[in-house]
Structures are given as C-alpha cells and as structure tokens.
Amino acid sequence: MKKVLVAGASGYLGKYVVAEFKKRGYWVRALVRNPKKLNVVGPYLEPAVGELVDDIFVGDVTKPESLRGICRDIDIVFSSVGITKPNEKASFMDVDYRGNKAILNEALKESVEKFIFVSVFNGARYTYIEGIKAREMFVEELKKSGINYSVIRPTGFFSDMSQFLQMAIKGRVYLIGSGKNAMNPIHGADVAKVCVDAVNMDEKDIPIGGPEIFRYIDIAKLAFEVLGKKPKITRMPSWLIKPFILPLRLFKKKYYVLMQFLIAAMTNDFIAPTIGEHRLRDYFEELKKHWLGDQSSDNE
Numbered sequence: 001m002k003k004v005l006v007a008g009a010s011g012y013l014g015k016y017v018v019a020e021f022k023k024r025g026y027w028v029r030a031l032v033r034n035p036k037k038l039n040v041v042g043p044y045l046e047p048a049v050g051e052l053v054d055d056i057f058v059g060d061v062t063k064p065e066s067l068r069g070i071c072r073d074i075d076i077v078f079s080s081v082g083i084t085k086p087n088e089k090a091s092f093m094d095v096d097y098r099g100n101k102a103i104l105n106e107a108l109k110e111s112v113e114k115f116i117f118v119s120v121f122n123g124a125r126y127t128y129i130e131g132i133k134a135r136e137m138f139v140e141e142l143k144k145s146g147i148n149y150s151v152i153r154p155t156g157f158f159s160d161m162s163q164f165l166q167m168a169i170k171g172r173v174y175l176i177g178s179g180k181n182a183m184n185p186i187h188g189a190d191v192a193k194v195c196v197d198a199v200n201m202d203e204k205d206i207p208i209g210g211p212e213i214f215r216y217i218d219i220a221k222l223a224f225e226v227l228g229k230k231p232k233i234t235r236m237p238s239w240l241i242k243p244f245i246l247p248l249r250l251f252k253k254k255y256y257v258l259m260q261f262l263i264a265a266m267t268n269d270f271i272a273p274t275i276g277e278h279r280l281r282d283y284f285e286e287l288k289k290h291w292l293g294d295q296s297s298d299n300e
C-alpha cells in the first residue's frame with residue numbers, strides 16, 4: 001500500500017484530496033496546524049475527513065523544524081498549502097514559497113517518489129500578483145530539485161464562486177469589468193481526482209477547469225436564480241478601482257493582492273481543459289440549503 005502525505009489537508013481542496021486518496025486505497029498522513037479542523041464539514045461544504053486519516057502530523061510550514069520527519073516512509077507528497085485568506089500573519093513568500101520549499105526539503109531527504117503541487121491556471125502570466133509569484137517560484141524549485149513532480153493548474157474553485165451567492169443573499173452582486181469574461185470553475189472533488197491521477201501521469205503541467213463555461217455575469221445571474229431573487233448587479237470598471245486599491249499596497253498588502261487577483265480574474269478569460277462532473281447550479285443549491293436552512297427566499 002502506497003503512503004501519501006497530504007499537506008493542506010484542513011483546507012477546501014485538501015479535504016477532497018484526503019478523501020480521494022483513501023477511496024483509492026492509499027495510507028494517508030495529514031499535515032495540519034489544527035487537527036480539529038479535519039473533523040468538521042468546512043465552510044464551503046468540503047467533507048469532514050478526520051476518520052479517514054491514518055496519521056496526523058501537526059506542523060507549521062513557516063517553522064521548518066516542526067516538519068522534521070514528516071516524509072518518513074512516505075511515497076507521494078501532495079501540497080495545496082497556501083494563503084488564501086488575507087488575515088494570515090505570515091506572507092505569501094513565507095507560506096506559498098518558503099513553506100512549500102520546507103516540505104520539499106523533507107521530501108528530498110526521504111527520497112519521496114513524486115511531489116504533486118497545486119498552483120493556478122496560467123500562473124506564469126500573473127506573477128505580478130505576489131501570491132501567484134510565490135507559487136510559481138516554488139514550481140521553479142520543484143523543477144530544479146530533480147524530484148519527479150506534477151503541477152495541477154486549476155481555474156477558480158467552486159468555493160470561490162460561493163462569493164457570488166453570498167453577495168446575492170445580501171442583495172447585490174458586484175462585478176469588476178464588463179462581466180463578459182468567461183471561465184470554467186471547478187469543484188474540489190473534481191480537482192482532487194486529477195491530483196490523485198497525477199501520481200501515475202507523466203505530465204508536469206496539468207491545466208484543468210470544470211465542465212461548464214460561464215461569463216461572470218452569468219454566474220451572478222445564476223446565484224440570484226437559485227435564490228429566487230430578481231438580479232441586482234453592479235459592474236465596476238477596473239480603471240476606476242485600480243487607483244482606490246493602491247493605498248492598500250502600503251497598509252494592507254494581502255487585501256491589495258486579493259484585489260489584484262480579483263481584477264485579473266474578472267477581466268481575463270480563464271478557460272482550461274474541461275474535466276469533472278459537478279455543476280455550479282447544484283453547488284449553489286446545496287450551499288443555499290446549508291447557509292439559509294429552510295428560510296424561504298424573499299423574492300424581490
């Protein structure tokens with residue numbers, strides 16, 4: 001039985017990856033900072049996986065000494081460790097770059113067979129965004145290291161699309177740009193299947209997106225439709241927003257990076273090779289039930 005380390009196991013994608021590796025008969029070690037997170041369904045409906053994990057390793061990638069021995073007896077390393085919420089104290093370079101490098105160093109010490117890493121679709125084009133730059137710098141480290149690796153490059157996750165439903169619940173969806181740019185968002189379970197398939201794939205770079213292509217305006221409309229509400233959508237030109245976010249660069253850098261990311265995402269097309277079977281409408285329906293319970297939608 002092959003043994004895998006899942007780093008990022010408490011996150012949206014990581015939980016689906018733990019479940020998928022277990023489904024395919026692997027022994028799973030999970031790197032977490034807080035083991036309790038494994039036992040609860042996550043905010044975006046990612047499953048509780050505490051009972052599936054064979055070994056819990058508590059560590060923090062910004063403290064390399066806490067990772068000592070993490071790859072002992074491990075055949076495959078998977079990492080989706082990264083900063084996705086601006087409230088983290090550490091920087092993108094600390095976590096996405098140096099943190100993943102600390103995991104790689106442990107993997108190299110133990111002669112791990114393969115390292116599977118998750119970056120973003122078309123990452124190399126967006127390295128002016130610090131979070132993406134840090135992940136792409138780590139990809140370069142992987143290449144240099146000589147380890148066998150694959151980089152999975154998904155478009156936006158369904159968890160991120162939940163922001164549209166959240167805004168629609170509050171009454172209005174705000175879009176950056178015309179809303180006419182398109183993308184094919186992907187469910188964590190569909191990404192996880194490819195992450196596990198990657199163990200036996202020779203491809204180094206694996207771009208993936210979900211089965212349906214949407215314009216951003218259509219995602220906004222879908223969110224209102226699922227709620228049974230009349231759409232209220234405001235489109236904001238990116239040239240108008242850019243000067244307003246500049247001060248964030250000095251005082252709230254992570255929010256600045258998040259805004260840069262949103263501008264890039266909504267004003268460019270992100271259409272990757274389509275895979276998977278999960279539909280965004282079904283996900284919005286599930287989320288609506290989870291967030292609002294039996295509350296009936298107040299049609300406006």
Ligand SMILES: NC(=O)c1ccc[n+]([C@@H]2O[C@H](COP(=O)([O-])OP(=O)(O)OC[C@H]3O[C@@H](n4cnc5c(N)ncnc54)[C@H](OP(=O)(O)O)[C@@H]3O)[C@@H](O)[C@H]2O)c1
Nearest residue numbers: 008010011012013033060061080081082084155156157160
């Ligand atoms: N979200 C998207 O739409 C999207 C699209 C394409 C690619 N991606 C890539 O996929 C990656 C994973 O996304 P996700 O949505 O699964 O993110 P997530 O839910 O925020 O998960 C991130 C994981 O990293 C862990 N982590 C963060 N800092 C750590 C530290 N110092 N030490 C140990 N673990 C740490 C988190 O642990 P805690 O639970 O303790 O915080 C969590 O398990 C992202 O980094 C991104 O590059 C995301």
